[in-house]
Amino acid sequence: MNCSVKKPEEEEEEEEETTWRDKPLHGMYYRQIEEVAGIKKTYQWLNKAGLTDSTEALIMAAQEQALSTRAIEANIYHSRSDPRCRLCKEAPESVQHVVAGCKMLASSAYMERHNQVAVIVYRNICTQYGLEVPKSQWDIPPKVVENGKAKILWDFSFQTDKQLLANKPDIVVMDKEQKRAVVIDVAIPADANIRKKKHEKIAHP
Ligand SMILES: [Zn+2]
Structure with missing residues (x-):
């Protein structure tokens, strides 16, 4: 056949x-x-x-x-x-x-959309580590939450030796058991700009 x-x-x-x-x-x-x-x-x-x-x-x-x-x-x-x-x-x-692409929406609608997406990611991470999830998905998360397994930072400014363009990632997950930190920065580019935005995020952390 x-x-x-x-x-x-x-x-x-x-x-x-x-x-x-x-x-x-x-x-x-x-x-x-x-x-x-x-x-x-x-x-x-x-x-x-x-x-x-x-x-x-x-x-x-x-x-x-x-x-x-x-x-x-x-x-x-x-x-x-x-x-x-x-x-x-x-x-x-x-x-x-x-x-x-509209500068009139950048600080309002785009910012709100960015935060809403970051909060969804944040809530899932809290659940994963058994940390208290903020009651409402509209609440701005606390700057730091911590338990025996992990420490999660939200929109937290970092002091760095070398000056960085962006020293305030959306979320940082410090996994205490694995002794590993993961930096999460959310971006919501137009579909055609996904590649460009990805390069920007990696090149200018
Ligand atoms: Zn416009």
């Missing part, structure tokens, strides 16, 4: 997939992600987040650049002449700009 021969329906499916991935706009997100991250983990939220269909559809539309941002209205629909962002009035208002 020749195992390399595919059933007709499998062939069809594969062809269909290739077709949408090759579309200039609708395949763009997939192609960008494929280059910098694992596709399976990237789409885990579709199975695990428990979002409603309409919320999932909205997120997918944003990923496909299919929302009526001012850049789309000006450049694609031609229903507006100025593509610039309604908040900062500087860069074109693309989905990418709204989710990760």
Whole structure:
């Protein structure tokens, strides 16, 4: 039996997939992600987040650049002449700009999103080491918590011999049994900037 021969329906499916991935706009997100991250983990939220269909559809539309941002209205629909962002009035208002590039959102919405993600990581670490988990996920964690197994620091400034650009990592886990410290810094870059951000974090700790 020749195992390399595919059933007709499998062939069809594969062809269909290739077709949408090759579309200039609708395949763009997939192609960008494929280059910098694992596709399976990237789409885990579709199975695990428990979002409603309409919320999932909205997120997918944003990923496909299919929302009526001012850049789309000006450049694609031609229903507006100025593509610039309604908040900062500087860069074109693309989905990418709204989710990760607008300076008017940097100190508010982006900061809040960053902290919310870091708190989820923090809470999981506390559970893992049997430390008390803050009651509400909206609470800012204490600077230091400790038990016999570990010491966890949150947003803690370090004095270093050599001057570092960032000496305040989001979380530091000091595992007393393994005698090991792990520094965790959370970043939420736009999908296309994952690689760039990773290099930044490693190059400028
Ligand atoms: Zn803006």
